[in-house]
Amino acid sequence: MTYLFYLKSSNPHLLILPISFVAPSGIVLCDLNNLQDNDEIQHLCLKLCKGYNQIGNLAYESSDIEVALECYQVALTLCPSDHSNMRSQLLFNRGIAFIKNHDLDLALSEFEAAIASNPDFEKAYYQRERILYQIDSQSKNYHFTHDWFSRNIPLLTEHLKDMIGKPNLQFLEIGSWEGRSTCWFLEKILTHASSQITCVDTFAGEAYLNLEQNILENVESRFDWNINQVGAAAKVKKHIGESQYILRNLPLDTYDLIYIDGCHLAIDVLSDAVLSWGLLKKGGLMLFDDYDKVFPENPSQNTSIAIDAFIKCSAPEIKLIHQSHQVYLQKL
Numbered sequence: 001m002t003y004l005f006y007l008k009s010s011n012p013h014l015l016i017l018p019i020s021f022v023a024p025s026g027i028v029l030c031d032l033n034n035l036q037d038n039d040e041i042q043h044l045c046l047k048l049c050k051g052y053n054q055i056g057n058l059a060y061e062s063s064d065i066e067v068a069l070e071c072y073q074v075a076l077t078l079c080p081s082d083h084s085n086m087r088s089q090l091l092f093n094r095g096i097a098f099i100k101n102h103d104l105d106l107a108l109s110e111f112e113a114a115i116a117s118n119p120d121f122e123k124a125y126y127q128r129e130r131i132l133y134q135i136d137s138q139s140k141n142y143h144f145t146h147d148w149f150s151r152n153i154p155l156l157t158e159h160l161k162d163m164i165g166k167p168n169l170q171f172l173e174i175g176s177w178e179g180r181s182t183c184w185f186l187e188k189i190l191t192h193a194s195s196q197i198t199c200v201d202t203f204a205g206e207a208y209l210n211l212e213q214n215i216l217e218n219v220e221s222r223f224d225w226n227i228n229q230v231g232a233a234a235k236v237k238k239h240i241g242e243s244q245y246i247l248r249n250l251p252l253d254t255y256d257l258i259y260i261d262g263c264h265l266a267i268d269v270l271s272d273a274v275l276s277w278g279l280l281k282k283g284g285l286m287l288f289d290d291y292d293k294v295f296p297e298n299p300s301q302n303t304s305i306a307i308d309a310f311i312k313c314s315a316p317e318i319k320l321i322h323q324s325h326q327v328y329l330q331k332l
């Protein structure tokens, strides 16, 4: 039996209490099972459903994940059966909250349910793909400490699908860290035996990340270990050092894809773009990470300054393919 509680109280905080706690402070208005066709009740249910969703969002933003999950669940109970878009949004929100709680299996089942409720819900497909990657990589013996990459997987999959399994592909990655992105490229795109990836990294990390000393130790050996888990060490050419020097010695017109995720100072992103543009084949893709990261107190660290300037300077030679957290350019 489902009850709807009509709150007389003007204190909105009451709403974030579990519904069982609300009961003494509210008035039991009706038994929904007997009143499913009543328009007024449906309208009220939808309003409460949206209210609980909003409170869930606020709780999520305040990192109160248990309360967020509970609010979304109550909202789902209140969601009228003919509002499938609202229902899938609530399931999606629960999925995101489960991710924050590191409950990947539960997150996956919420995204699956969101897709079942609304098969056009693209964001749910994106998240499902990301979770599948995380579950898969957890089942392997990788040594990763950070994940700055998996959020990009749905977008990369969409834009690189025509490259999957092609022979003789050459990728260049500036900034490999522990090899999470490198492993993904090797496992998902560079699957042909003749395809290769060149990785450039100091393996020293970046100051702005404020990483602890123990994380900064042995980055290169974690990279080597992870590449070995993919069984693809022979396809990886590793260059240790600063990209500003190493890129000058790499061959021109060689790479099908260049992934720029090294030093995030605008001046270095610009230098990586300029130096590697000549290394990219015509028709090849240049990808930048962290376009939307903003550092109000240190604007010279906003990669967008460099990426926008590079796009403006190279406009006749560039097709802008995508622009969000990542920027994708094609060399014409």
Ligand SMILES: C[S@@+](CC[C@H](N)C(=O)[O-])C[C@H]1O[C@@H](n2cnc3c(N)ncnc32)[C@H](O)[C@@H]1O
Residues within 6 Å of the ligand: 148, 149, 174, 175, 176, 177, 178, 179, 180, 181, 182, 200, 201, 202, 203, 204, 205, 206, 241, 242, 243, 244, 261, 262, 263, 264, 268
């Ligand atoms: C954000 S991490 C790369 C993450 C990786 N692509 C991934 O998705 O897992 C940035 C990397 O750039 C490297 N780096 C920073 N400045 C560099 C430079 N001037 N030249 C080469 N690598 C650099 C750091 O050592 C670090 O490993």
